[in-house]
Amino acid sequence: MKYLKSLYVQVLVGITLGITLGLVSPDHAVKMKILGDSFIALLKMLIGPIIFTTVVLGISHSGDMKKVGRVGGKALLYFETISNIALALGLVAVNVFKPGKGFNVDPSTLDSGPIAEYAKKAESTSMWDFLFSIIPKTFTDAFTSSGNVLQILFIALLFGYGLTHVGDKGKVVREFFEGLSQILFKIVHFLMLFAPIGAFGAMSFTIGKYGVDSLAPLAKLMGVFYLTCIVFILVVLGPIARYCGFSILKYIRYIREELFTVLGTSSSESVLAPMMEKSERLGCSKSVVGLVIPTGYSFNLDGTNIYLTMAAVFVAQALNIDLTIGEQLSLLLVATVTSQGASGVTGAGFITLAATLAVVPSVPVGGLALIFGIDRFMSEARALTNTIGNGVATIVISRWEKELDTEKLTHELNR
Secondary structure: OOHHHOHHHHHHHHHHHHHHHHHHOHHHHHOOHHHHHHHHHHHHHHHHHHHHHHHHHHHHHHOOHHHHHHHHHHHHHHHHHHHHHHHHHHHHHHHHHOOOOOOOOOHHHOOOHHHHHHHHHHHHOOHHHHHHHOOOOOOOHHHOOOOOHHHHHHHHHHHHHHHHOOHHHHHHHHHHHHHHHHHHHHHHHHHHHHHHHHHHHHHHHHHHHHOHHHHHHHHHHHHHHHHHHHHHHHHHHHHHHHHOOOOHHHHHHHOHHHHHHHHHHOOHHHHHHHHHHHHHHOOEOHHHHHHHHHHHHHHOOHHHHHHHHHHHHHHHHHOOOOOOHHHHHHHHHHHHHHHHHOOOOOOHHHHHHHHHHOOOOOOOHHHHHHHHOOHHHHHHHHHHHHHHHHHHHHHHHHHHOOOEOHHHHHHHHOO
16 A cells, blocks of 8 residues: 555556556547646646746856856766767667668658658758747747747746846745745645546557557567667766666666656656656755756757657668668757757657758658557667656756765765
C-alpha cells in the first residue's frame, strides 16, 4: 500500500491501464484524449508565470546583469556542444544499423498529404524569423496567444534588469513575486496529483488511435532510436555527470516521477515546473535554474537532435537513395541550425525534418510520410532524453558557476 501512494507508481498504473484500454477498446480509448490534453493544458498555463517569476527573482537576488550574461553564454556554449554530439550520434547510429535498408519503397507511391502542412511551414521558417519571434508584440503577448518560452524569458530578463536598478523602491515588487512564486508551485503540486489520469488519457489515445500493429513495419527504426537515446544518456551524459560529482543513474532515479509523467504524456513541458523545483532542491542556485531550464527547452533538445539526423537518413535508406559522406555532413550542418529555428512551433519535429531534408534534393520531403504514423511512439524517447539532458545541464552550469551545493546534491541523490 505504501508504494501505491508514490506518484510515479500511480502514473505507471495509469499508463498500463491506458495501454490496456487502447488494446481492448480502441474506440473508447481515443475518446480519452481529452484527459491527457486537459492535464497538459493545466500545467502549460502555469509555465509562463513560473518562468517569469523564477528568472526575475533570480536576477534581482544576484543583482548582477554581468552574471546573467555569463550564465547565458555558458549555457548556450554547453547546449551547442552537446546538441552537435547528439546530431552526430544519430548519424552514426543510422549508418551502422541501417534501419531503412530493405524497405525498398517506391517514391511514386508516397502519400505526402499528412506532412504537406509541415513541409510548408519549414519553407516559411528561417533563422531570422526565429530570432525576431523572440520579441513579443506586447508585454503580455508572450503569456497569452504565442506561448513562446523564449519570449517570456526575454521580458523576464528585461524586468529583472529594471528591478535590480530601482533599489529599495523595488522591494515591494520583489516580495510580491516571492509570494506569487510560492503560490504557483503549490498549484503545480496540486495539479501533479492528476498526472496518473493525464497519463492514462494520453496513452489510451495513442494506442487506440495508432494501434500496436502500426509499430511492426518500422520496429527496427524505433529500436535503433531508443537504443541510441539510451547510449547518449549513459555514454555522453554519464561521464559529464560523473565529472560533476554525481551518478547519472541515481539522478534518473531521483527524477523518476517526472520521467514517468513525461512517458505518459509524451510532453517534457508537463514537468518543467517540477524539474525546476527539484534542480533547486539538488543544490542548484535559483538564478541558474531559472535561466538554464527554460532556455534548454528551446536550445537543448538532445532527443530531438538524435531523431533529426537518424530520421532523415532513414528516409533515404528506405527509398534506396545512397547519400554521400558530403551530403550527410551537409545534413549534419544544416540540422545544427534547423534544430534551433523551429523551437516552440507546433509539429516542430516534422518542420525541422522537412527543413533539414531540403538540403538534399535527391530525397523527397514526401518520404517523411513513412515515419508519420510512428512519430507519436518515438516522441516519448525524445521527450525523456530532452528532460534528462536539461536536468544534467542545469547541474553542470551551476557547478561551472560555482553555485552548486555538492553536499546537498549528494544527500538528495543518496536518499
